[in-house]
Amino acid sequence: xxxxxxxxxxxxxxxxxxxxxxxxxxxxxxxxxxxxxxxxxxxxxxxxxxxxxxxxxxxxxxxxxxxxxxxxxxxxxxxxxxxxxxxxxxxxxxxxxxxxxxxxxxxxxxxxxxxxxxxxxxxxxxxxxxxxxxxxxxxxxxxxxxxxxxxxxxxxxxxxxxxxxxxxxxxxxxxxxxxxxxxxxxxxxxxxxxxxxxxxxxxxxxxxxxxxxxxxxxxxxxxxxxxxxxxxxxxxxxxxxxxxxxxxxxxxxxxxxxxxxxxxxxxxxxxxxxxxxxxxxxxxxxxxxxxxxxxxxxxxxxxxxxxxxxxxxxxxxxxxxxxxxxxxxxxxxxxxxxxxxxxxxxxxxxxxxxxxxxxxxxxxxxxxxxxxxxxxxxxxxxxxxxxxxxxxxxxxxxxxxxxxxxxxxxxxxxxxxxxxxxxxxxxxxxxxxxxxxxxxxxxxxxxxxxxxxxxxxxxxxxxxxxxxxxxxxxxxxxxxxxxxxxxxxxxxxxxxxxxxxxxxxxxxxxxxxxxxxxxxxxxxxxxxxxxxxxxxxxxxxxxxxxxxxxxxxxxxxxxxxxxxxxxxxxxxxx
Numbered sequence: 001x002x003x004x005x006x007x008x009x010x011x012x013x014x015x016x017x018x019x020x021x022x023x024x025x026x027x028x029x030x031x032x033x034x035x036x037x038x039x040x041x042x043x044x045x046x047x048x049x050x051x052x053x054x055x056x057x058x059x060x061x062x063x064x065x066x067x068x069x070x071x072x073x074x075x076x077x078x079x080x081x082x083x084x085x086x087x088x089x090x091x092x093x094x095x096x097x098x099x100x101x102x103x104x105x106x107x108x109x110x111x112x113x114x115x116x117x118x119x120x121x122x123x124x125x126x127x128x129x130x131x132x133x134x135x136x137x138x139x140x141x142x143x144x145x146x147x148x149x150x151x152x153x154x155x156x157x158x159x160x161x162x163x164x165x166x167x168x169x170x171x172x173x174x175x176x177x178x179x180x181x182x183x184x185x186x187x188x189x190x191x192x193x194x195x196x197x198x199x200x201x202x203x204x205x206x207x208x209x210x211x212x213x214x215x216x217x218x219x220x221x222x223x224x225x226x227x228x229x230x231x232x233x234x235x236x237x238x239x240x241x242x243x244x245x246x247x248x249x250x251x252x253x254x255x256x257x258x259x260x261x262x263x264x265x266x267x268x269x270x271x272x273x274x275x276x277x278x279x280x281x282x283x284x285x286x287x288x289x290x291x292x293x294x295x296x297x298x299x300x301x302x303x304x305x306x307x308x309x310x311x312x313x314x315x316x317x318x319x320x321x322x323x324x325x326x327x328x329x330x331x332x333x334x335x336x337x338x339x340x341x342x343x344x345x346x347x348x349x350x351x352x353x354x355x356x357x358x359x360x361x362x363x364x365x366x367x368x369x370x371x372x373x374x375x376x377x378x379x380x381x382x383x384x385x386x387x388x389x390x391x392x393x394x395x396x397x398x399x400x401x402x403x404x405x406x407x408x409x410x411x412x413x414x415x416x417x418x419x420x421x422x423x424x425x426x427x428x429x430x431x432x433x434x435x436x437x438x439x440x441x442x443x444x445x446x447x448x449x450x451x452x453x454x455x456x457x458x459x460x461x462x463x464x465x466x467x468x469x470x471x472x473x474x475x476x477x478x479x480x481x482x483x484x485x486x487x488x489x490x491x492x493x494x495x496x497x498x499x500x501x502x503x504x505x506x507x508x509x510x511x512x513x514x515x516x517x518x519x520x521x522x523x524x525x526x527x528x529x530x531x532x533x534x535x536x537x538x539x540x541x542x543x544x545x546x547x548x549x550x551x552x553x554x555x556x557x558x559x560x561x562x563x564x565x566x567x568x569x570x571x572x573x574x
Contacts, residue, residue, distance in 0.1 A: 002306060004074030011069055018065060022058040053327060060324035067317035075313065076306035087295040088128035089189050090145055090182055093118055094174040096196035096224075097163050098136040099245060099574040100255040103197070105230040106276065114195045114224050115156055117276060117283050121193065122152050124287040128295075129468070131181065134159055135174035137166030137201075141181055144468045167574065171196060171265070172203030175219065179212040183466045187216040189296040193286055194265065197225040198258030199574075205261060209268040218293070219269035220286045221262040224276045229254030232574055245574055253574055375407055383407040398427035402436055409443055418443040425459075434464040441473060450477055 003009075095118055101111035122130050130152045132143040143155035171194065178192045192212065198221075209219055232245035232255050245253045259275070266273040272289055274282035371386030387404035394400060405420030421443055424436035441456035457474040461467065 002076045004076060004308065006073060008069055008073040012066070015062065015066060019062055022062070026054060026058060057324050057327055060320050060327070064317045064320040064324065067313040067320065071310045071312075071314035071317060075309045077309055086127060086147075087297055088147075089191055089290065089293055089295055090129050090131070090184075091125055091191045091193065091290060092131045092133055092145070092178040092181065093121060093193045094133040094135060094139070094178060094195065095159060096136070096169060096171070096174075096194075097134050097159055097161060098169040098199075099161065099167060100169065100197055100199055100232055101224070102161055102235075103225060103230040103232050103255045105226040105228075106224055110197060110224040111159075111161060113276060114222075115159060117222065117280065118156055118195060119153055120280060120283050121287060122149060122156070124283065125290060128290070131178075131468075132156065132159075133174055133178055133181070134163055135170060135177075136164035137168035137170055138164060139170065139174040139177045140164075141177065144181075144472055145183065146468050148469075168201045169196070169199050169574070170203035171198075171200045171205040171261075172208035175205060175208035175212050175265070179208075179215050179217055182215075182217070183468070186296065188294060190215075190217045191271075191290050191293065192217055192219045192269070193290075194219060194221045194262070195224065196221070196262070197255060198223055198260075198262040199255060200258070200261060206264055206268060209265040213269040217269060218271045219266055220271040220289060221266045221273045222276050222282045222286065223257050223259050223262050223273065225255065225257035227257050227259065229256045231255075255574065371403060371407070375403070375410075378410075380407045380410040384411065398424045398429070398432060398436070402427075402432060402439075405436075405439060405443070409439070409446075414443045414447040418447060430463060434460050434467065434470075437463060438467065438470050438473075441470075441477075445473075445477060450481055453477055454481070 095111075095114055097111060101109070101114065103110050106113045118132075126149055127147060129145040129147050130143075130149075131141065131145040132152060132155050133139055134142045142159065143152055146152055174194070175192065182190050212219060232253055233241050234243050234245055236242045247253055257275075259273070263273045265271075272285070274285050276282050371383045371390065374380075374383035374386055384404060384407040387400055387407055390400045391397065391404060401420045402424035405417045405424060408414075408417035408420060418440055421436045421440035425433055425440060427433045427436065437456050437460035441453045441460060444450075444453035444456055454474065454477050457470050457477065460470045461474060464470070
């Protein structure tokens with residue numbers, strides 16, 4: 001059990017003081033009575049006198065005070081699923097990973113400091129959708145827009161010097177790519193943060209910023225480096241300093257912070273320029289500027305919310321207070337009678353409470369409480385059993401089918417999970433239907449049904465075209481299927497070629513036995529997995545999957561041919 005206002009318990013210290021006050025008052029009253037009338041004559045002269053009843057009344061008052069404080073503390077137990085409307089912005093962070101960012105005029109170097117500020121900025125900008133763009137002589141999207149903070153932070157770790165094959169610095173290309181990568185054509189709700197030393201090699205960044213501003217993109221720039229100039233270190237494979245960068249003429253290159261261009265870029269797109277500092281002031285200001293922008297509805301999510309149960313201790317306090325009021329200080333021979341009114345009032349009050357609680361017990365959210373708790377304790381078979389009991393009582397609840405699918409998925413029963421997500425996908429709720437189709441795609445992929453998984457992600461995008469995770473998974477599976485198709489075709493050609501060669505050779509003809517086709521690796525799963533409530537991938541799964549893909553992603557990015565159209569070959573390759 002938890003409490004919304006635990007500080008109220010400090011007032012419980014008043015209970016002993018109140019008890020002492022009641023005891024002293026009772027004894028004082030009795031002493032005064034003994035002075036007026038002798039104890040032997042009191043029962044004869046005062047009809048129905050009962051000191052026991054007075055003690056009971058005082059005890060009931062103490063209990064009333066206790067339960068009032070308990071109700072004030074706001075006890076919380078049980079849970080329910082609530083839909084949360086989430087507002088935010090689409091924010092791309094573009095980081096310069098050109099050779100000049102290796103300069104050490106900022107310790108330990110410009111790129112390392114920029115990555116640290118980038119991580120800090122991602123954390124501060126939650127719950128907005130964050131995307132990452134890496135650029136040098138050209139630019140590409142390192143991470144599509146996502147609301148998963150851990151996923152974005154892991155992609156930051158992949159950024160390193162030499163990530164972009166084409167050397168140089170093309171800030172304009174990064175700005176144009178960001179403007180194209182925003183999923184909507186809204187005239188606002190879009191921001192770009194540019195982390196760079198400001199050096200540019202004829203990519204026309206000012207024109208690019210003006211074009212982006214027309215599409216509603218605000219650009220904030222953070223400058224790294226010093227204006228006096230710093231040599232650019234060249235390191236060997238072991239990371240040791242080999243030499244400093246030189247021009248073709250043999251003159252040493254001094255990289256300087258170009259604040260003038262960064263200020264102009266920010267001004268052209270209604271943003272601000274800040275210079276990087278050790279205290280993170282620039283990050284604070286940029287985050288503050290972005291968070292103050294007008295926000296749009298991103299997507300709904302479901303959260304587990306603890307139920308407030310203050311009404312139960314409050315009801316007990318009310319009943320005790322009524323009981324104390326109607327209990328007479330006189331005994332059977334007294335003039336006042338207790339009557340049945342307190343009992344009737346108490347019964348009526350409890351009936352009202354039961355009537356108020358009935359919709360909660362009958363609702364899908366009430367049925368899922370037990371399964372929800374077991375799921376978070378990683379007791380997935382027990383959670384599955386709890387969800388199935390809820391489904392028996394309420395088979396039309398799409399939310400219960402969704403949660404049962406999540407439990408089955410964690411148990412590795414991907415076929416059964418797919419069946420539950422299929423039932424949940426019939427929900428009239430657009431958000432739940434989108435998430436059910438998304439998780440259906442994950443389940444089918446794990447069941448090695450890639451074609452069906454691709455169709456499920458496609459259906460999810462039809463419901464919610466702006467879901468970046470569904471887009472990522474759809475493209476991931478589509479490309480993988482294309483690569484597998486090419487491998488199969490190549491393998492078939494090789495087998496056919498071997499058969500033809502063997503036919504030409506004299507002697508015994510042996511047909512080669514085809515090797516089994518490779519099954520998909522679990523580490524190459526889509527980037528998101530189901531959770532017991534709609535809302536994208538969980539932190540645990542994002543960490544597990546992205547860690548598994550980390551080394552593979554690094555190699556893929558290094559081997560990737562980055563498009564170079566529109567970026568002229570220049571001598572300045574830093």
